Amino acid sequence: MQSLQQQLREFVSGWGGRVLQCNAEDCAGTRRAWQRISTGAGSVCVHGLRYCFPQCFERELRKRFDRTQLARGARQHPAHRMPLGLLMLSRGRLTDSQLRHALEEQKLHPGRRIGECMQRLGYVSEPQVIAALATQWCCPVLKALPQRIVECGVPMSFLKNFHMLPVHFSVVARTLHLAFAGDVEYPALLAIEKVLDCKTEACLTTPSGLQAAFQRVDKQIACVEKEFEGARGAKEMTRITVSYAGRLGADDVRIAACGEIVWVKIDGSKEVINLVFNAMSARAA
Numbered sequence: 001m002q003s004l005q006q007q008l009r010e011f012v013s014g015w016g017g018r019v020l021q022c023n024a025e026d027c028a029g030t031r032r033a034w035q036r037i038s039t040g041a042g043s044v045c046v047h048g049l050r051y052c053f054p055q056c057f058e059r060e061l062r063k064r065f066d067r068t069q070l071a072r073g074a075r076q077h078p079a080h081r082m083p084l085g086l087l088m089l090s091r092g093r094l095t096d097s098q099l100r101h102a103l104e105e106q107k108l109h110p111g112r113r114i115g116e117c118m119q120r121l122g123y124v125s126e127p128q129v130i131a132a133l134a135t136q137w138c139c140p141v142l143k144a145l146p147q148r149i150v151e152c153g154v155p156m157s158f159l160k161n162f163h164m165l166p167v168h169f170s171v172v173a174r175t176l177h178l179a180f181a182g183d184v185e186y187p188a189l190l191a192i193e194k195v196l197d198c199k200t201e202a203c204l205t206t207p208s209g210l211q212a213a214f215q216r217v218d219k220q221i222a223c224v225e226k227e228f229e230g231a232r233g234a235k236e237m238t239r240i241t242v243s244y245a246g247r248l249g250a251d252d253v254r255i256a257a258c259g260e261i262v263w264v265k266i267d268g269s270k271e272v273i274n275l276v277f278n279a280m281s282a283r284a285a
């Protein structure tokens, strides 16, 4: 005669994943393994791993939010291979004296990028700066942005914060192409990959082109998002997420942090909601 545990194991494997074990380590500590098995109704996934709702789910969220808080602000820009001014000089787009002049101009206006200074002085055009930046970032230049934005599931506040717009989604390669107008924000691309479970590719476009596209597409984004402005601790973000997950009958929750933003995507039984916690929001107290 089969033992109860053996029968249960067979029952679980027979269900092909519809009945799943809780992935929380501390869940095992308090209950026996076979008792940890929970049905879909009483559990929610975090990045595809199932947890009992609400206790184990809440603890897992808290751990992940704590990690995002530790990494907060650690947004690093990779070093460019060659400074933009030198690159343009080597391409014959700029003379020695023009470059010196542009660097002096930048010293007077520390907020300005060197490309912008060269442009303001009338030495180079916007497309020339973008072409040089594309060489620096090793990515293609997009001549014109599409009229309609690609429905990709990235919240508008996240796109705006990192000055990027989705331009194409390749279904076969599961790759989202995003356009930037200056620095390519690789940490933001990684966050998108983590939340949407896809690959990303960057391309460059002119700042004026991107700005016009933002104005055009502002109303096109159907992605539901709730933005929470001002700094929130891990405890509060956990509380808010658990509350939404419960209300939506969530099946899966995914979290990614980038700079001062924490993005949470909640897949509910009927709808998807994105929570965007923005510690650096302009309207923050």
Ligand SMILES: [Zn+2]
Binding pocket: 022, 023, 024, 027, 036, 051, 052, 056
């Ligand atoms: Zn559990």
